[in-house]
Amino acid sequence: MTKQTTVAIVGAGPTGLLLAGDLARAGIDVVVVEQRDTESNLTRAFGVHARTLEHLDARGLADELVATGAQVRQLRLFDRIHIDLSRLPTRFPFLLITPQYNVERLLERRAKAAGARIVRGAHVTDLRQDADGVELTLDDSVLRADYVVGADGVHSVVRDALGLPFPGESVLTSIMLADVRLAHPPEDVLAVNAVGDAFAFVAPFDDGWHRVFAWDRLHQVPDTAPVTLDEIRAVTRRALGTDFGLQEARWTARFHSDERQAPHYRVGRVFLAGDAAHVHSPAGGQGMNTGLQDAANLGWKLAAAANGQAPDGLLDSYETERHPVGRLVLRSSGTIIRMAMIRSRAGRLARNVLGGAALRLPPVAGKAAGTISGIGIDYPRAPRARDIPLRDSGRLYEALRDGTFVLVAPDEAKPALDGSHARVTLAAPADATTPWTLVRPDAHIAWQGDASTLHTALRETGLSG
Ligand SMILES: Cc1cc2nc3c(=O)[nH]c(=O)nc-3n(C[C@H](O)[C@H](O)[C@H](O)COP(=O)(O)OP(=O)(O)OC[C@H]3O[C@@H](n4cnc5c(N)ncnc54)[C@H](O)[C@@H]3O)c2cc1C
Numbered sequence: 136m137t138k139q140t141t142v143a144i145v146g147a148g149p150t151g152l153l154l155a156g157d158l159a160r161a162g163i164d165v166v167v168v169e170q171r172d173t174e175s176n177l178t179r180a181f182g183v184h185a186r187t188l189e190h191l192d193a194r195g196l197a198d199e200l201v202a203t204g205a206q207v208r209q210l211r212l213f214d215r216i217h218i219d220l221s222r223l224p225t226r227f228p229f230l231l232i233t234p235q236y237n238v239e240r241l242l243e244r245r246a247k248a249a250g251a252r253i254v255r256g257a258h259v260t261d262l263r264q265d266a267d268g269v270e271l272t273l274d275d276s277v278l279r280a281d282y283v284v285g286a287d288g289v290h291s292v293v294r295d296a297l298g299l300p301f302p303g304e305s306v307l308t309s310i311m312l313a314d315v316r317l318a319h320p321p322e323d324v325l326a327v328n329a330v331g332d333a334f335a336f337v338a339p340f341d342d343g344w345h346r347v348f349a350w351d352r353l354h355q356v357p358d359t360a361p362v363t364l365d366e367i368r369a370v371t372r373r374a375l376g377t378d379f380g381l382q383e384a385r386w387t388a389r390f391h392s393d394e395r396q397a398p399h400y401r402v403g404r405v406f407l408a409g410d411a412a413h414v415h416s417p418a419g420g421q422g423m424n425t426g427l428q429d430a431a432n433l434g435w436k437l438a439a440a441a442n443g444q445a446p447d448g449l450l451d452s453y454e455t456e457r458h459p460v461g462r463l464v465l466r467s468s469g470t471i472i473r474m475a476m477i478r479s480r481a482g483r484l485a486r487n488v489l490g491g492a493a494l495r496l497p498p499v500a501g502k503a504a505g506t507i508s509g510i511g512i513d514y515p516r517a518p519r520a521r522d523i524p525l526r527d528s529g530r531l532y533e534a535l536r537d538g539t540f541v542l543v544a545p546d547e548a549k550p551a552l553d554g555s556h557a558r559v560t561l562a563a564p565a566d567a568t569t570p571w572t573l574v575r576p577d578a579h580i581a582w583q584g585d586a587s588t589l590h591t592a593l594r595e596t597g598l599s600g
Contacts, residue, residue, distance in 0.1 A: 136277070146169060150411075150430045151287075152239060156245040157435065158251070158441075167246070168271065170258040185229070185510050210325075264405060305391050310390055315364075315384045317381055335374035396412065409427075435575065467506050517581060519578065534562045535574065539558050543569060
């Protein structure tokens with residue numbers, strides 16, 4: 136039996152759920168196909184960075200999420216190397232520590248409320264596309280869609296069906312993970328350090344349990360080898376000087392971490408987003424964040440295409456804008472992990488002295504904080520829009536919650552919007568000297584200028600004929 140939809144998303148992880156909500160909010164018929172029967176109870180990510188919080192703010196979800204977690208303003212990478220997030224130019228100058236399932240829960244609630252259909256227990260095995268659409272093969276049926284997005288994680292069936300390679304390498308093997316109770320939890324929200332051949336990281340959940348990562352260069356075994364509490368205690372003591380009175384575990388696992396990126400994020404009518412498109416080491420906590428930001432970039436473009444309103448090149452700009460960001464994240468998380476793993480005492484000393492000194496230089500510190508938080512990530516022709524107060528009430532990121540473009544300009548700009556009212560919200564800035572600015576639904580700036588060039592900008596962005 137063949138069913139039909141406008142956009143089919145494979146995978147109800149954070150990437151697929153954010154995208155589904157954006158498309159449904161734009162009135163697009165969207166189906167999410169997810170092989171899991173139930174919600175995920177395994178938490179992988181637990182760090183939500185500032186730029187992701189801004190995207191959630193533009194969807195009315197950030198304050199609720201922030202209330203679930205703890206805020207880290209000084210991100211300690213190892214020894215004395217800190218990244219100061221507290222000066223970031225954002226409402227959210229911190230890393231929020233909250234489990235991935237809290238993010239997924241909010242995004243799923245929003246997607247369903249907007250009308251997205253989430254089909255669980257449905258496994259995609261193949262796809263093929265023609266000029267008019269894409270056919271997804273499920274175990275017992277076929278789903279035909281105008282567009283398909285593979286948000287199906289690192290082992291993406293969609294990516295394989297497109298014949299795309301996933302080049303890269305394993306950077307770290309035999310990493311132990313455990314959710315544990317600690318008799319004497321660390322004073323700081325995050326405890327992290329690497330000493331010699333041992334690395335450990337401890338972060339709290341909101342329910343009294345802690346997540347521990349522990350890695351021992353001298354004990355490298357396959358992912359299937361059992362994890363014992365004694366081994367985690369011993370590695371944590373070597374790296375952090377204490378095991379914090381580690382008592383019991385509710386979950387343990389051993390995994391390896393890869394650095395890989397697909398060469399393309401679009402093939403015809405099919406797109407890749409999130410871990411299906413790129414994976415990196417967990418250092419810097421950027422995987423889920425990057426996937427959510429992919430989804431924020433793709434959603435409004437795909438909605439415009441599905442509605443027949445996308446100007447030439449808009450769908451291609453997804454790969455043009457997001458592929459370099461994926462590469463940057465691979466590089467930055469790779470640098471952190473390689474620096475953390477420096478083996479020799481002299482190398483570690485050099486790292487701590489030189490790295491610590493560099494991060495005390497304001498330009499270096501600002502760039503590091505901007506990169507890791509996502510706040511510093513601009514697209515070449517579309518810089519990030521900063522939140523600003525509006526004249527009548529509220530802020531720019533509140534005005535973005537309808538999913539439209541926002542034209543930040545005084546009332547006199549209104550006649551220019553004739554014909555594009557439904558897709559552009561006019562919002563007067565509180566500061567009358569603010570230049571006229573057209574902000575995309577993903578909170579990047581499409582155009583800045585004055586009345587004389589606004590018509591051209593609206594035409595080029597497909598907002599007027
Ligand atoms: C230990 C660990 C710690 C991490 N910590 C962080 C962190 O602190 N911060 C951070 O940002 N990131 C972190 N990450 C990475 C983060 O968890 C991932 O980047 C994130 O889950 C990716 O989201 P996604 O939606 O792209 O893919 P996924 O979450 O993998 O979701 C993909 C979904 O697709 C479904 N699916 C797969 N194949 C099919 C199919 N054929 N048919 C139907 N459904 C299918 C899967 O069941 C799954 O639900 C961590 C990862 C690990 C392993």
